[in-house]
Amino acid sequence: MRSGVRLGVDVGKVRIGLAQSDPHGMLATPVMTVPRGADDVRTILEHAAELNAVEIVVGLPLALSGGETASTQDARDFAARIGASTSLPVRLVDERLSTVSAQRAMQASGRNTKRSRPVIDQVAAVIILQHALDVERSGGNPPGVVVEPDEGQ
Numbered sequence: 001m002r003s004g005v006r007l008g009v010d011v012g013k014v015r016i017g018l019a020q021s022d023p024h025g026m027l028a029t030p031v032m033t034v035p036r037g038a039d040d041v042r043t044i045l046e047h048a049a050e051l052n053a054v055e056i057v058v059g060l061p062l063a064l065s066g067g068e069t070a071s072t073q074d075a076r077d078f079a080a081r082i083g084a085s086t087s088l089p090v091r092l093v094d095e096r097l098s099t100v101s102a103q104r105a106m107q108a109s110g111r112n113t114k115r116s117r118p119v120i121d122q123v124a125a126v127i128i129l130q131h132a133l134d135v136e137r138s139g140g141n142p143p144g145v146v147v148e149p150d151e152g153q
Helices: 040-051 072-084 098-108 117-139
Strands: 006-011 015-021 028-035 055-060 090-094
Touching (some): 006 040, 006 072, 006 117, 015 040, 028 040, 028 117, 040 072, 055 072, 055 117, 072 090
Parallel strands (some): 006 055
Antiparallel strands (some): 006 015, 015 028
16 A cells, blocks of 8 residues: 555535545545635645645546446546646546445434535545545555546646
8 A cells, every 4th residue: 555645526516525535545524615716726836835745636427327327528628727736646436326325324313404505525535535545445546547638738
């Protein structure tokens, strides 16, 4: 397992959830929700710099069948924007059902999902990042695929 903090990103149309790992890559925790807009990539990269992150993991929303969804290209484009603005590796990892799992976790804890949407985005980012960490720990290889800066543009 590689060492270093990773930053997990759940890209949404309105908000972006962020999570971070511990330096040993064992546990993902929620960080913040960033509004989607003009400064979103800058805010994410500033946070990555504060954490001395070694990479950024972006969730790729695929259909249950593994095919593309309406949000897949948006996530690819967003990851490419991040990649074009940093020297850090940016990885796309399968995030099937992360938001659904986050909503269920919030409901199970008794929270109203409508009022908890910003927190749901963070929980989804935690689920994405934790899955990536677990895959790397069990298989020994970094998860997903590295985004090339011009990919999706």
